[in-house]
Amino acid sequence: MTRHLLTIGGGLAGIALTVALLVTGASVIQGRQSADAPDFALETPDLADVPDLGGDAAGTEDSQVPADAAGGASDTGTMEPQQKSVRDIAPEQFGLPQDVKAQPLERIEPRTPLSQIVARPEPLPTVLRHPVALSAGLIQFGGRFLQLDGVLPQKVDRVCGDAGKTWPCGVIARTALRNFIRSRALLCNAPKNGWQGTLTTTCRLNNADPAAWLAESGWAEVPAGSPLAGKVEAAREARLGFFGDDPRTFDTTTAPAETPLPGDVDTGVDMTDQGL
Numbered sequence: 001m002t003r004h005l006l007t008i009g010g011g012l013a014g015i016a017l018t019v020a021l022l023v024t025g026a027s028v029i030q031g032r033q034s035a036d037a038p039d040f041a042l043e044t045p046d047l048a049d050v051p052d053l054g055g056d057a058a059g060t061e062d063s064q065v066p067a068d069a070a071g072g073a074s075d076t077g078t079m080e081p082q083q084k085s086v087r088d089i090a091p092e093q094f095g096l097p098q099d100v101k102a103q104p105l106e107r108i109e110p111r112t113p114l115s116q117i118v119a120r121p122e123p124l125p126t127v128l129r130h131p132v133a134l135s136a137g138l139i140q141f142g143g144r145f146l147q148l149d150g151v152l153p154q155k156v157d158r159v160c161g162d163a164g165k166t167w168p169c170g171v172i173a174r175t176a177l178r179n180f181i182r183s184r185a186l187l188c189n190a191p192k193n194g195w196q197g198t199l200t201t202t203c204r205l206n207n208a209d210p211a212a213w214l215a216e217s218g219w220a221e222v223p224a225g226s227p228l229a230g231k232v233e234a235a236r237e238a239r240l241g242f243f244g245d246d247p248r249t250f251d252t253t254t255a256p257a258e259t260p261l262p263g264d265v266d267t268g269v270d271m272t273d274q275g276l
Helices: 002-036 169-181 210-217 229-237
Strands: 071-073 079-081 124-128 131-135 138-141 144-148 160-162 165-167 186-190 198-201
Touching: 131 169, 144 210, 169 210, 186 198, 210 229
Parallel strands: 144 198
Antiparallel strands: 071 079, 124 186, 131 138, 138 144, 160 165
């Protein structure tokens, strides 16, 4: 019996000691936190500093400005206004100064080229074989194209004549140039190593100029100032080519023999082999 009482008393004494230690430790911790924390005094704002929210804030001169917009906080905790510079954007501020006066321009010598200028090769008289007239003034040599200089390019689908009585003058002009050339070689001023695209240059066919023949036959139009303008005007007055009526005849009579052109006499010698 006595043994059981001692056991129970010892347990109760241990519990009481534990509780006492916990209480003592809590008191020590609270005392340390109270000593480290500063004393804060709550400040009650003065009612005189509070703006009148019921009035018109935009119409009063003593309206309060938010602290973030009026200035920043100083080291003492008070708000101080910040001075910001304002840039003038008046139009006269962007003009030239009054002391600037216009000076006359002075022409100076051009600078030296950075690289040596390569001169383009001069066209050389070149024999071009197997010509095919594509239109009045445009000739094809294999895969190369040549426009006769001095005459304006013509379309092969050009139509002439009045309403109700038209005729395909573009096709007829091409046929006339083909009959004039008759697959003979032309001597043209062309680059030595060939060219790309369409080359505009002068040509000779024996002693005849194909461009001049087109102009005097009425199958060409020329730009202003062209030396062939007189031939075109003469063909217009004579109503030849584009400026006349349909030259085709639809009768069944025998057509007259073709008149040979100058330089067309067959001498048995190919003049193109001699560079002519």
